[in-house]
Amino acid sequence: MVQPLGYLKESASQTAGPYVHIGCTPNFTGIHGVYDQDLGSGSMVTDQTRGERITIRGHVFDGAGTPLKDALVEIWQADADGFYNSPSETRGTADPNFFGWARCPGDMDTGEFVFETIKPGRVPFREGRPMAPHVNFWIVARGINLGLNTRMYFSDEEEANGEDPILARIEHRVRVPTLIGRREGNTVTFDIYLQGDKETIFFDI
Template structure:
């Protein structure tokens, strides 16, 4: 039976901070005893994880060009074979040694977030076309009413990026580079701009 549209009503939104760190990363804020370690902290992989190890580094930058020091960033991604560590993954078996999700508060001095992970494999779009390797990021901070979603693609995947069905839906092509992480060796740098000339593309999902 179909439920009426007003069965569950949307809760009013409010800014994420300053309590987001207390709730999501209590150890980071000096509140110990809630969790042994903060959920999502630490590397997304271990010594047995398949795939190429990479480090993702970046900052969340406001409209004045200043890095936010109270941002919290989460990432989701597929494993090296393109499978998600999720109960809804039906295409194949994900690498049991890859977590697929991480959470990192920005450094309170520099505003930098860091994830130790692997380069993801390609995942099919809903029509079957393969998307380029990417990670999905969710950003919250003081003053952001609703968490922001974006993606990071890889600068060393030019051919895959050119045929990616999501990147190809971006009307203003000059903004596509805001979704490309710059890879140098095993480090990928990806700064997220909230406003201004280099404003990152965010997705309504």
């Protein structure tokens, strides 16, 4: 007999508080002895990793244009050949020397996040069309009820960006630049704006 579940009520939502850093990056908060190092805080690459080394730097800005100093940012991406380091990857074998995922708390003085990684290869969309090289971002911080998902594309990939099926779906074309990381040499700057005129496009996934 099916039992009614109307008595199970949804818990009230909570904004991300200090437990995010305490639970996800205890060493960063000064709590030692839980892990040798915080999960995701090590380098994503080794000397054997294939691909072009890049550094991704940026800030998370609030609606007033002030960088958040308590944001926690995660990235995940394909390797240089376009394969993910994931059990669900069925197209080929990912580079075993590339982790593909990392986590970085913003600097408590400046709010800056930094990732040492490689430029990813192109990954096919559902029907097989190649997407432009991109890095997936997930952001949490004080005042954010649900983690925010976005993407960073590369300013030196104009042709590939023009063919990308996700970027092509953005109706308001003036907002496309909010997803483009500015590349200068081996450094890519990607600032994330939560609100305002420069508000970054976020994805409902």
